[in-house]
Amino acid sequence: MRADGWRKSAWRSMLGSWFSVLGSQFLVCYTGAMPFPVDDYTPHGYLNTPTHTRNLSPRGVLRSYGAGFRWHYPAHAGMYGGRRETYRAGFRFALGGALELSEFDVVSSPYHSMNLFTLDLSHGGATLHATFHLVGEHALCASATVQGEARVAVVVEYTRTVAASGEWGESGLVGRIVDGDLVLQSFEDGDAFVVHASQPLADIGITPDPALAAAWAAAQAPGLPGEGFVTVTGQRGETVALFATLGFAMPCEQIDLYMTRGKTLRMAQHRQRAARRTAAADRARKQAEDDAFWARAPILEGDWPDHWRRGLVYDLETLRMMVRAPAGIYRHIWDAMQIQAPRVVLAEAAIDALLLAYADPALAQHLLLGTFVDAPEPNVPCSREDGSYNMVAADGTVCGTAPEWGYPWLVLDWLANLRPNREWLANIYPALTTYLHWWLENRRDADGWLVYACSWESGQDDSPRFGEQPLGGGHPVRHVRPVDLQAAFAHACLIMNNIARELGRATDSHEWLALAEEYVTRTDALWQDAFNRYADYDTRAGGPTGVDDVMLLAPVALGVARPERHNALRSAIAQIDPDILTWPMFAWTATEAALRAGLTDHAAELAAAVIDRAYTFWDAHQAHPDRTLPGVACEYWPLDGRCGGEGYGWGALTTHLLLHVLVGLTPEREQLIIRPDLPPSWRIDGRMYGVRLHWRHAPLRVFIEAHPDSAVVTINSQRVEVAWGEEAAFPWELISC
Structure with a gap:
């Protein structure tokens, strides 16, 4: 089910605190900048991979998958991503045995930017709050806080097309533990992934069977076989996969995860250590980028x-x-x-x-x-x-x-x-x-x-x-x-x-x-x-x-x-x-x-x-x-x-x-034109439709107060009543704070 979203009454309360109002006339000019607009977003989406290009620097895309993300390389298959992927790899959280999003009691994404993606999950009285972001080009990071007694597990996936380029030199995938970290890599050639967790593992299992890995998310995984590794092989052009379930001891209040990739294991390990050093600063920088963008970007308010x-x-x-x-x-x-x-x-x-x-x-x-x-x-x-x-x-x-x-x-x-x-x-x-x-x-x-x-x-x-x-x-x-x-x-x-x-x-x-x-x-x-x-x-x-x-x-x-x-x-x-x-x-x-x-x-x-x-x-x-x-x-x-x-x-x-x-926003050299033109069925007496944005070095707050035959347009301290579809002109100097 979905978490409770913003309510109309909450928006009206915020509007009241942001403005001083006398009758219907706004007396002050809006000046406050706002951070990213927290809301009840869909739990699906993408994280930005800003250096990804088609030919010179293919880095793949990061696409949500369950309560987590996966790399799709060189892109997500289908349409512009082509017909086949070389690999997809990522991880997702499980809480109290719930792994698929449909299995959680509540799923919401309060923060949903290209830089940072947050999930709020609850199941059986326990909650998990996780924020995902990319560090550099090759490290997917997640920081999770947990409340309540419930098994916390992470299911990691590495799916690969064997010898996708058509060349020889690949046979399959191997999974193992190296220096306390999970390693999933292609052999005898191909990309390697390293997963590091800030908390020690209570149990682990690696398998080619996704259903078995999902079952381990709800119960203790069996550990590795005696030889210490698990493999899966395939013929050229076939798709092979390994899934690893990482279990953590209760209570588990905080987990930081780092999944890094490299052309070699050593390269992936080096990137993992670097990501751990810089992840906090990178997250803060991306938060600041988001806040700077949304301080000026349009945000809808009201009804x-x-x-x-x-x-x-x-x-x-x-x-x-x-x-x-x-x-x-x-x-x-x-x-x-x-x-x-x-x-x-x-x-x-x-x-x-x-x-x-x-x-x-x-x-x-x-x-x-x-x-x-x-x-x-x-x-x-x-x-x-x-x-x-x-x-x-x-x-x-x-x-x-x-x-x-x-x-x-x-x-x-x-x-x-x-x-x-x-x-x-x-x-x-x-x-x-x-x-x-x-x-x-x-x-x-x-x-x-x-x-x-x-x-x-x-x-x-x-x-x-x-x-x-x-x-x-x-x-x-x-x-x-x-x-x-x-x-x-x-x-x-x-x-x-x-x-x-x-x-x-x-x-x-x-x-x-x-x-x-x-x-x-x-x-x-x-x-x-x-x-x-x-x-x-x-x-x-x-x-x-x-x-x-x-x-x-x-x-x-x-x-x-x-x-x-x-x-x-x-x-x-x-x-x-x-x-x-x-x-x-x-x-x-x-x-x-x-x-x-x-x-x-x-x-x-x-x-x-x-x-x-x-x-x-x-x-x-x-x-x-x-x-x-x-x-x-x-x-x-x-x-x-x-x-x-x-x-x-x-x-x-x-x-x-x-x-x-x-809304009817149309900029002209000397003035801003607003031509309110909401659908007739929306013109309910007293409804307020607003947008906050920042143009011409000035924060602007535009509100359309609906009436059946007219609209009252307010922009900062200026107010005018017009017929629907009729233009109202506001000289820039009068609406600039």
Whole structure:
């Protein structure tokens, strides 16, 4: 069962202590920083392995498993992690014989960051509180406190594919005790793991049988055989495993565990000793990192659903894992896209920068800058840290995502408004110019229309918009003139015009404006009166295609559609079903189009449905083998089944849907716009929906007091009442403390 979560009354009590209130007018400006928001999180998730890359430094990922964690190397199998793992290895706690999470009386995770992961377990009157973290690159550490009389055991696992690389030199695994520590290692070659416990072992057992190891978690293990070791062997390509159960004498009030790995036993032992020396300082440093991040990151307050409050935390912690230190060809920090097999993709980097900006605008700007200036080619091809490409079309064309996927120029404009920074604009402008010029030089057909080399380049892999694609997503599709591409290019040129003017580049400004006008005109030329909508044009067929798609609303979403097109499309936009919005770009396009068309209530309903679907899954207490793991944002949000890759940054677009579409936060140069737009069913008299964040060097506390026909918006000491979907403008100088 789940531990009791935060109650609404508790939140209202905290709100009362944080504010001085006279009537409904807040009299003080919020100034207090908050640490990580402790809550009742799902017991599932990932710990960050920040140096893990696909090629130069594969370190694997740390994924929760029961009351513990396991390394999956080189990544978790499935989707971006590949089909097969070389090994998985880790440990989990057992208390009073309870080993599986379903066997405990209460399971909760009060602290759930990328750095530190805490579990609270109870069973039969005893409790165990454990905090897990990674020390360096190769040491998984856990510190556990125990109250009550109950057997405490740890079950350790090492599962390995024999000779996974196909080479000779591996036969199986061996387990033994060396200098008082458990050793599980591959023989005659392969990785070794050492497990050290701060308390002496009362009993131990090692077996290839997981059921037997689980039984020993409830009762004394038999010890090692007379020869002092246990082995398991297999043929090349087979999977072998050893499980060790470590029992501790009662009472056992405190246990510190260190599981280290190395290419040799000596290396693993050396890392274990180092981890024991530095673990406490490392944990304190990571706690400080968390507190610094959450002092500025958005936190929901008030009457939001509990799983939404926690869902925003899962989103932002996933996004933190996307930010990687410089490595290989990337001289700046870079966006990993997803944690299993990191790579740089412009679209995902742009979306991740947008979402990170809610917590750290400077970091977001730096991330997007590096994406452009460190790119190995002008079109920002999809690449890995070693300089290799991973999106080459069937005709050999090296591709990156197009200007429409991830709406990079929408993100650029957002970041420039949120944190005005002329130096940043000056540094990124040349690479932006080169990128757009490259598209003009390499992706225009004979009549001047922009085209995609393949559907991968569009981001819309294998989309029926592009006709038959027998070679898959890399099949050439240059015969199609896409609506969204013309619109996104027009929008990009409009933003470049603004940037050029700010940088004093008058000639550039005129050129960008001329291009914008050209592609606005081309976009409008793709309107089809017969369909009463935009349509792609197929040059082979000599006419518009019959495929409708939410991305055909890009001209409206980006604000480059003529007003009469908005009016004509209102009915179609109003009929969009949130169930079809399972991918981030589709949800973003649909909600932005609804807002631009004045359908604010429908935008709110679409956003809320997607958010609730995603956050219900992120916050699930039970993990299911046919679904991706809760506790981390995933690639997309299907109604059922798997959600694509685990630990995928752009799956956290729910952050933007929540804070931009529903709360209505929109930064402008001189003011902050708030356009409250909660779903009609949420507009219950007196309900309070709040968010705390930190923008423009100022802590901000935003509250929306709901009424059936209006909302009272309060930000720090400023208060205004507006109709739902109506904008309220707050000059920055009036809301900055």
